[in-house]
Amino acid sequence: MRPTLSALAAALLLCLPIAGMAQQTGVRVYGILDVFAGSANTSGGLASRVINNGGMTTSYYGIGGKEELGQGLKTVFALEGVVRLDTGESGRFPNDPLFSRAAYVGLSGDFGTVKLGRVPNPLFQASAAVNPYAYSTRFSPLMTQLWAAPYGSAVTGDTGWSNALHYTSPTLGGVTLVGQYAPGETPGSASHNAAAVLRYEVGPLLLVAGGQRVEAGLGITSAAPRQDTWLAGVAYDLRAVKLYGSYDRNRTDLTGRRTRTAQLGLQVPSGSGRYLLAWARSREDGLNRPEFRRDTATAGYDYSLSVRTDVYAVFVYDKLSTSSDGNTTALGIRHKF
Template identity: 45%
Template sequence: MTTAKGDTSMRTRRIVTSMAAAMALAPWCTQVQAQSTSVQFYGLIGSYVGTTKVSGAPSSTTVVNGGGLTTSFFGFRGEENLGGGTSAFFTLESFFQPDSGMYGRTPADPLFSRNAFVGLKGRYGKISIGRHMTPTYISMQAVNPFGGSVQFSPLVVQSFIPAFNNAVLGDSVWNNTVQYSTPSFGGLVGTLDYAPGETAGRSGVANTGVHLRYDAGPLTAVASGQRVRLLSTATVPVLTEQKAWLAGFAYDFRVVKVYAAAVGTETYGTPTSTRTWSLGATMPLGRGYRLIAAYAHTDRDTPKLASTDRRTGTLCLDYSLSKRTDLFLAAMNDKRSGAGSGTSTALGMRHTF
């Protein structure tokens, strides 16, 4: 009995000592936890089966493609609290093609093709360095109901996709970019981005952008301007410069959310100007269903050539299986002047993680 009591007493003293040590170390452990980097893995995978045909194509193609309403991607992001209201952060994101298992949107894409940057943020705003999705493209996603869809958003395909004679030059992602965003002033945030081009002896080969975004309640409004300079790889390099602007808004009336946007470009070297406008809406139908519709029209003027125009419209029925998974049925019609129309269709699925 005496030995048992001694063992019990010893165990009690050890427990008390351990608790005291834990209490003494608690503030230090909390500080380490606060200053450690938290890393998150996330992404979206989407695929669809359907047909594709742009205006002027001789026939349609039956496809099983990745993406659809959103290009598939995965990413890692992390943030470390440095104290004093300042944090370090990073983002690494890669596009991928679930229909083939390849990474990137095309074979030309690097591994982290969507975003790859590191930066600091605090009361002064946010600054980051690396490869960035352009604020113009991000702003465009906010003011059309199909977001960043490179297959079925009329505004995006007419602006960025070569098969639709894209109005905006350059990629929707810029390399070697320094980007600064202001703090939010009552919902208004400004962003500046600069990519020097890294061309020896050609310091003027640079991309720049100035962007504003306002979010307050049901209203989102954007205004964006960018200048892109592209240097050809020909024996005698040719510099092409384009200035582009975007303005638009989205307003949620609850029974329907409406979208409107306008895009303009002026290209020098081979002078060309374009004017694009877009209208769209999303309407909840109940029981997880919603209707998505959008239309875009682009006029293109090139000296000594006849003016041309393009009209693209998409209608989509989307059904939410859960907060992270949905099914969609979409149809898009495309018509450019001087060519027959083309229709693309899709039955697909998206899942976020």
């Protein structure tokens, strides 16, 4: 017992300098742990019983904070990595970078915020703001159709950009501008990624509009060298119900692939919980292929056990016009720290 207590005391003493630094510079450790059990199936696929990571939110951990430099100027930084809670593996998939969610440092002041490094995609964040399931790439009809590989990933490119220069403007009259640029860093090539999102939020109303051009990263090949995407969305909180809607268009060069995605959703608060309903339809066509559509609808209930912990039950219906339907059911738990 004594050696164990001595080792614990030594570890605590070693942590004291780190704790002092954290207090001085505003360093914090944070994250979300989310896992669910159920049956999963997309349209045209085969159902399987699963215990899976990241139902309502992809599980992740982060170390971040700020340092006050004086006269309203401060340093901001973050290192955020994804963890697959069902297996204990790091990353969203094998060989994903350790800090695939975010890894940046920057400056913030009256001029806004500038970040350099790996930064979340502004269009991904905008689409999460205008649907009732927010960042869920498992259950949100909008997010699955735009960003999830099992649903076809209508939007090319990653949810976070490496080698990025990011700018968020000050909010004036409820209006905020977010811009991001990432050179492809390919020798002899001028390929790059660029995105801009305009956000207007006053009282219960939120409006977003933005676009991006992707020429480097996931999904970009010589056969599909560029994709342009445009998104507009709205959220309005009536207290008794919160309404959501959005419309997305994109086009991929050479392949002629075009998708148009419409989405509607709502949240209804009920005591310590909330009901969530959402539907999205994507229409897609391209060179030498007939048009087809995908309908995805989700009904769920999310109940808060505390400020940090909630449990949820979700049903997802997915149907391609060219294939049989697929149904997903899930019971999960999420904890924020």
